[in-house]
Amino acid sequence: MAKKFKLKVSAxxxxxxxxxxxxxxxxxxxxxxxxxxxxxxxxxNTNLLKGFITERGKIxxxxxxxxxxxxxxxxAKQIKIARYMALLxxxxxxxx
Amino acid sequence: MVCYETLMLMxxxxxxxELSNVERHFEELISKAGGKMHVxxxxxxxxxxxxxxxxxxxxxxLIRYQLPKETYAKTLKEDxxxxxxxxxxxxxxRYFTKRLDDDFKQYQKPEPLSIVGEKSPTxxxxxxxxxxxxxxxxxxxxxx
Numbered sequence: 001m002a003k004k005f006k007l008k009v010s011a012x013x014x015x016x017x018x019x020x021x022x023x024x025x026x027x028x029x030x031x032x033x034x035x036x037x038x039x040x041x042x043x044x045n046t047n048l049l050k051g052f053i054t055e056r057g058k059i060x061x062x063x064x065x066x067x068x069x070x071x072x073x074x075x076a077k078q079i080k081i082a083r084y085m086a087l088l089x090x091x092x093x094x095x096x
Numbered sequence: 097m098v099c100y101e102t103l104m105l106m107x108x109x110x111x112x113x114e115l116s117n118v119e120r121h122f123e124e125l126i127s128k129a130g131g132k133m134h135v136x137x138x139x140x141x142x143x144x145x146x147x148x149x150x151x152x153x154x155x156x157x158l159i160r161y162q163l164p165k166e167t168y169a170k171t172l173k174e175d176x177x178x179x180x181x182x183x184x185x186x187x188x189x190r191y192f193t194k195r196l197d198d199d200f201k202q203y204q205k206p207e208p209l210s211i212v213g214e215k216s217p218t219x220x221x222x223x224x225x226x227x228x229x230x231x232x233x234x235x236x237x238x239x240x
Contacts, residue, residue, distance in 0.1 A: 039201065043192075044158075081192060
């Protein structure tokens with residue numbers, strides 16, 4: 001019968017795993033319990049919307065921003081309206 | 097009565113007279129349809145996030161109004177659409193109409209638009225337009 005080799009996980013790798021688990025914080029949706037923020041979510045409030053787009057103008061995914069599915073959809077809708085009205089860019093460089 | 101809000105983006109070369117003309121025509125259109133104007137707020141000339149019709153700047157104007165329940169759909173689909181697409185097609189580059197909820201809040205101008213493209217948020221570069229003697233339309237508060 002072939003011997004089964006059990007691979008040892010090094011202490012270094014174990015420490016790395018524990019460090020990663022400790023660093024992960026559960027992100028909360030900023031809109032869910034905040035009525036003021038919900039009212040402020042509008043295509044005209046570019047200062048608020050800018051916090052949810054990358055440097056290149058892309059919408060941040062909800063796993064990064066922590067938004068719930070409902071508010072992520074509402075946010076995306078307002079960002080797209082702002083883009084149409086030239087309040088936010090579609091891409092980083094627009095050909096003139 | 098059903099309340100709406102329209103944000104217009106107009107050419108940057110327009111003078112105060114021409115802007116007032118557009119606003120006045122819109123007001124006439126709304127009053128002809130049996131509606132009432134609430135707010136007319138001219139934001140001014142701002143730098144756009146991308147060129148629109150080869151213009152890097154544009155003048156924003158926001159209008160809030162209400163229309164009667166019986167005819168609001170027809171007014172929006174026909175009269176307002178004709179107004180923007182045919183009558184003022186050259187002046188108004190973009191427009192967006194949004195229906196307001198029944199419990200909408202009183203209009204507040206949003207925080208200064210920051211210059212798009214810069215890394216640090218700064219105050220908007222508002223280009224001051226030549227002041228002309230004209231009557232200012234005061235924001236009207238909705239009566240309960």
